[in-house]
């Protein structure tokens with residue numbers, strides 16, 4: 001069987017256009033489709049009308065195949081462009097020497113060191129008091145954060161504001177950031193390499209802010225920071241260690257929106273955190 005016929009068969013099969021009732025003539029030139037045509041193939045072989053129909057089918061199939069190949073080529077080009085956009089030189093060579101959050105922001109806000117840079121709308125550096133005693137960390141920006149360039153906005157963000165107010169803190173009293181500075185498409189979990197590439201910026205932020213406590217929101221953030229699979233009921237409210245800093249984990253505000261029963265344990269964690277902060 002010629003390569004062309006093999007390709008056509010494979011293509012039709014993959015498209016499920018004609019099922020499996022495709023037959024090739026012995027001379028290897030024409031092919032016929034459909035059971036009825038198959039049953040009458042020798043009788044109709046000489047029919048001019050039938051040959052025209054078959055030729056038309058072949059032409060249509062070739063056109064469809066060409067279109068599919070063009071689509072594949074376009075997708076390949078997009079993937080190539082996407083990969084090309086990863087650029088180690090998109091940040092200042094001296095970003096590790098930044099002496100303030102402002103300088104750090106200037107150094108890294110155009111970062112394209114992982115592929116999330118190519119799909120983000122806005123780089124989400126973090127906001128709040130650069131000398132805060134409390135650093136609040138989520139895992140990565142979501143849709144609203146990506147659109148606005150700020151962490152914890154939208155419904156979860158409003159609830160976080162309310163949670164902070166319950167211990168007499170405002171958003172301006174703390175610093176709020178994410179482990180990753182760019183949104184993973186469709187809020188998928190970031191890959192290990194994306195975390196490894198981006199987490200160094202968080203390390204630098206911690207060095208500059210030098211908070212007394214870090215509060216990580218949600219199990220995913222906990223897993224990512226602690227590099228292990230955590231169980232929320234085992235770790236929440238405990239004082240853990242993250243790079244020499246005291247770390248507490250509690251539920252993510254979005255979990256409270258889904259399950260209001262979690263408000264009580266979060267309230268208990270926040271009360272404990274408040275006591276630690278003032279002492």
Ligand code: SF4
Nearest residue numbers: 111114117181182198
């Ligand atoms: S996620 Fe982090 S490492 Fe990746 S492009 Fe954004 S800022 Fe750079």
